[in-house]
Amino acid sequence: MGTRGRSVRWAAVLAAFVLIVAACTSDSDDTTTTTATTQTTEASSTTTTAAPPETTTTTAAPEPSALTVGMGNLPPSAVPWTGAGSPGQYVWSSVFDALTYVDPDGTVVPALAASWTAVDETTWEFTLIDGATFQNGEPVDADAVVATFATLLSEDGRATFSANVNNYGFITAVEKVDDATVRMTTEGTQVLLPNAISIAYIVPPVYYGEVGAEGFATAPVGSGPYTSAAWSDQSVTLAAWDGSWRGVPSVEMLEFLNLNDPATRLQALQSGQANIIQSVNPDQIEGLVSDGFTMFKGSRGSVISLAFIANDGGPLASQQVRQALNYAVDKQAIVDALLQGLALPGVWAIEGVNGWDPAREAYPFDADKARELLAEAGFADGFDMVAEITVGAFPADGDIYEATKGYLADIGVNLELRQIDFSGEWLPKFLGSDGADWDGDSFGLSWNAAPLIDAIRPFNFYSCGWLNEFFCDETAEELITQVNAAFDVDERNALLDDLLSVNYDNPPALWLSETVELWAHDANVQGFSVDAFNIRFEDVTISG
Numbered sequence: 001m002g003t004r005g006r007s008v009r010w011a012a013v014l015a016a017f018v019l020i021v022a023a024c025t026s027d028s029d030d031t032t033t034t035t036a037t038t039q040t041t042e043a044s045s046t047t048t049t050a051a052p053p054e055t056t057t058t059t060a061a062p063e064p065s066a067l068t069v070g071m072g073n074l075p076p077s078a079v080p081w082t083g084a085g086s087p088g089q090y091v092w093s094s095v096f097d098a099l100t101y102v103d104p105d106g107t108v109v110p111a112l113a114a115s116w117t118a119v120d121e122t123t124w125e126f127t128l129i130d131g132a133t134f135q136n137g138e139p140v141d142a143d144a145v146v147a148t149f150a151t152l153l154s155e156d157g158r159a160t161f162s163a164n165v166n167n168y169g170f171i172t173a174v175e176k177v178d179d180a181t182v183r184m185t186t187e188g189t190q191v192l193l194p195n196a197i198s199i200a201y202i203v204p205p206v207y208y209g210e211v212g213a214e215g216f217a218t219a220p221v222g223s224g225p226y227t228s229a230a231w232s233d234q235s236v237t238l239a240a241w242d243g244s245w246r247g248v249p250s251v252e253m254l255e256f257l258n259l260n261d262p263a264t265r266l267q268a269l270q271s272g273q274a275n276i277i278q279s280v281n282p283d284q285i286e287g288l289v290s291d292g293f294t295m296f297k298g299s300r301g302s303v304i305s306l307a308f309i310a311n312d313g314g315p316l317a318s319q320q321v322r323q324a325l326n327y328a329v330d331k332q333a334i335v336d337a338l339l340q341g342l343a344l345p346g347v348w349a350i351e352g353v354n355g356w357d358p359a360r361e362a363y364p365f366d367a368d369k370a371r372e373l374l375a376e377a378g379f380a381d382g383f384d385m386v387a388e389i390t391v392g393a394f395p396a397d398g399d400i401y402e403a404t405k406g407y408l409a410d411i412g413v414n415l416e417l418r419q420i421d422f423s424g425e426w427l428p429k430f431l432g433s434d435g436a437d438w439d440g441d442s443f444g445l446s447w448n449a450a451p452l453i454d455a456i457r458p459f460n461f462y463s464c465g466w467l468n469e470f471f472c473d474e475t476a477e478e479l480i481t482q483v484n485a486a487f488d489v490d491e492r493n494a495l496l497d498d499l500l501s502v503n504y505d506n507p508p509a510l511w512l513s514e515t516v517e518l519w520a521h522d523a524n525v526q527g528f529s530v531d532a533f534n535i536r537f538e539d540v541t542i543s544g
Contacts (some may be wrong), residue, residue: 003457004372006151007382010537011230016228020125024280026473032505037343039083039180045539049180051320052075058257061230062462065250065252065253065538065542066251066252066253066255066478067209067251067252067253067254067255067256067267067276067525067540067542068254068255068256068257068273068274068275068276068280069254069255069256069274069276069277070125070257070259070264070265070267070268070273070393071090071256071257071258071259071265071278072087072259072260072262072265072274072278072279072391072393072394073087073258073390073392073393073422073423074087074091074233074234074235074236074256074258074423074500075087075088075090075091075236075532076088076237076422076423076427077094077217077227077423078095078113078216078218078219078220078231078423079161079213079217079220079221080096080201080203080218080222081094081152081161081164081165081199081200081201081397081460082161082163082164082456082527083161083164083249083427084164084167084450084451085124085162085197085302085319085446085448085451085533086300086393086446086448086533087393087422087451089199089450089533089534090123090256090530090533090534090535091236091238091280091509092201093224093260093533093534093535093536094201094224094225094226094238094254094469094535094537094538095220095222095224095226095227095228095238096201096202096220096222096223096224097111097132097140097201097202097222097223097224097245097246098110098111098112098197098199098200098201098202099111099113099126099128099194099197099198100113100118100123100143100194100195100197100198100421101106101198101200101534102195102198102451102453102531102532103306103531103532104298104531104532105352106195106301106354106453106454106532108194108195108198109495111198112128112129112132112140112145112181112202112223112245112438112480113126113127113128113129114127114128114129114130115127116194116329117230118184118210121155121189121487122185122186122187122188122189122190123175123183123184123185123186124183124184124186124193124194125181125182125184126145126180126182126183126184127180127181128140128141128142128145128179128180128182129245130180130380131245132201132223132245132246133175133223133243134204134207134221134222134223135221135222135223135227135241135243136204136207136221138205138206138207138262139178140202140203140245141179142176142177142178142180142181142182142390143176143179143205144202144204144205145176145182145206146174146175146176146182146201147208147209148201148202148205148208149174149184149199150174150176151208152163152164152165152200153165153174157209157300159467160213162431162467163198163427163430163431164200165453166460166461167199167451167457167460168193168194168196168197168200168397168479170186170187170188170484171184171185171186171187171190171193171197171222171404172185172186172187172366173185173225176189176483178258182255187410187508188484188485189484189485189487190455190484191486191487191489191492192385192452192454194455195451195452196451196452197261198451199451200391201222202222202223202381202486203220203221203222207221214370217231218231223244223245224244224246225240225241225242225244225246225248225249225537225538226240226249226537227239227240227255228410230407233258233423234257235255235256235257235258236256236257237253237254237255237256238254238255238391239253239478240252240253241251244538246538247538249537249538249540250535250538250541251541251542253541254537256290256400257273257274257335258516259274259392259439260391261392262279262280262281262392262396262398263285265277265278265279265280265478266280266281266284266288269288269293269520269521270291272287272522275346275521275522275524275525276519276520276522276525277519277520278519278530279392279393279394279395279397279518279519280295280395280518280519280520281396281399282338282339282342282395282396282518283338283340283396284520285340285518285520292523293520293521293523294464294520294522294525295518295519295520296448296507296517296518296519296520296528296529296530297342297516297517297518297519298516298517298530298531299396299516299517299530300351300448300450300514300515300516300517300533301350301352301353301448301449301450301453301532302446302447302448302450302514302515303346303347303348303350303444303446303447303511303512303513303514303515304346304394304397304400304403304444304446304451304512304513304514304515305346305444305445305446305447305461305509305510305511305512306387306389306404306442306444306445306509306512307442307444307445307470307471307509308322308441308442308470308471308506308507308509308510309438309440309441309442309443309470309471310322310470310472310508311469311470311471311472312441314383314441315377315379315383315441316385316414316441316442317386317482318377318378318379319505319506319507320373320374320376320377321373321374321377321379322507322508322510323363323372323373323507324369324370324371324373325370325375325408325413325510326363326368326507326510327363327364327365327367327369327370327373328365328367328370328407328408328410328411328413329365329403329407329408329510329512330365330407331345331346331362331363331511331512331513332345332362332365332453333365333463334400334403334404335514337403338396338399338400338403339395339396339513339516340518342395342512343513343514343516343519344362345361345362345511345513345514346362346447346511346512347360347361347362347363347504347511347539348447348455348458348503348504348511349384349453349455349459349499349500350514352453353449353454353455354449354453354454354455354493354496355454355455355456355493355496356455357500358499360500360501360504361368361472362511363507363511365523367407367410367411371411373410374412374413375410379412380412381412382411382412382413382414383412383413383414383484384413384414384416385408385413385414385415385416385440385441385442386415386418386439386440386441386442387401387415387416387417387418387440387441387442387443387444388420388425388426388429388438388439388440388442388444389417389418389420389443389445390419390420390421390422390444391419391420393422394515395448395515395516395518397444400512400513401417401444401484402417404510405417405511413533416440418439418440426443426444428467429443429481430434430443430461431467431468432467432468436468437468438468442510445461445509445512446515447509450532450533451532453495453532455496456480456483456484459476459499459503462476462503462508462509463476463477463480464477471508471514473502473503473506473508475502475506476499476502476503478493479495479498479499479502480499482495483495483499523544524542524543524544525540525541525542526540526541526542526543527539527540527541528540
């Protein structure tokens, strides 16, 4: 292979250095152009004049700085296109870069692309930054961008990486203009193209061509500030790289641990096993703060929900039943009790996402209305329902699902919750990989605006023709097409509002609550933040 030498040698040297230190001592992370605004101690010898032999004392170098992060789930693979959003981007964003980057407020800013221009409604040009290289020495140039998108937009790429590619699958061509410029052509108008490609991570073309997806999964190479030292389904270890265009990280080693249980993550933080943990339960906040830990809270632009499998017939094929389930759950009580008022009851879209309308509020709690709708639909005695879920990705998500189960029982709907693994079960079923399919009537699926920060994004999945289609509303489908085709902002937003109204009246999911980024870390960690599922660990430092 030979092309990964720089990062591999770094990790090997570091490992050898640590072993040497340990042996010598006893003690041992529009046509618009957008432009980037983008102690060393000497070893000493001391000799006496008496009879004893010469003695040499060496002062050990400091151990590498390291951070350990307790995660609810880890990425399904080191290949950075095997998903979108949580949990992948939390880790991938330290190893890889895309052409663009989305700030927390939804603003698209330069990354590997220094600037971009909409030439017309279906043509865009991107100018790359100067001097960036991949961790194996290959240049980040137009050839790398073209090769990456050729992989992603191929028939195999669209099938294998659909959860990622589906966000920008409207791209029909990516061409090299010169070494620093690429031209993208889209099928119809796509005003959100710069947002959409913020999760299309660029990889070194020669190396990826040599090893393929399977080899890349065991030894990934990007252009970010961290290289992969070890990658498994239980832990990921990253080592700082001094050649990134983003700068040299202060934290030299990052370790991500797969700790699904919230109590286990809390214990890891309190015991010092982890420095940072994800998805803190709100009822843990007061104790953590009193113990000197620091909290980070941010918006995720998403809503936790149970997606309805309405295409298979049965009760959930009825619009009245799906409305009834939304009326049956007291979402305000859930967010007050389980999220301590840190979030709002779930509805789509939410504040901070383009398409939000304050007049469109969550379904109010009305158990009598729910029973009435069930009776009208022919299910006065209720019915049994199975939901396949993952837990650990959102604060109090397991408790929210359990509370939902209780509310549905009150109207005669017996909800069975089946917890499944994200990478091994949920993702293959969601994508329909190798014939995988859901075993229940619904499943946990968040309404997530990233990377677009626009309300249209979840309709990639809640639409007719999704790989493993579970819901199809022909009226909504026509509006989805019209929204995606509109180039005028006002026209597009009006169509989007019509779509959201149709979606509200014919609910494809049981919306529960907004989700929040709720992390905790020890007091020595400085500069930690989460931006649209990205963590800039190169900005994090360890004090003290």
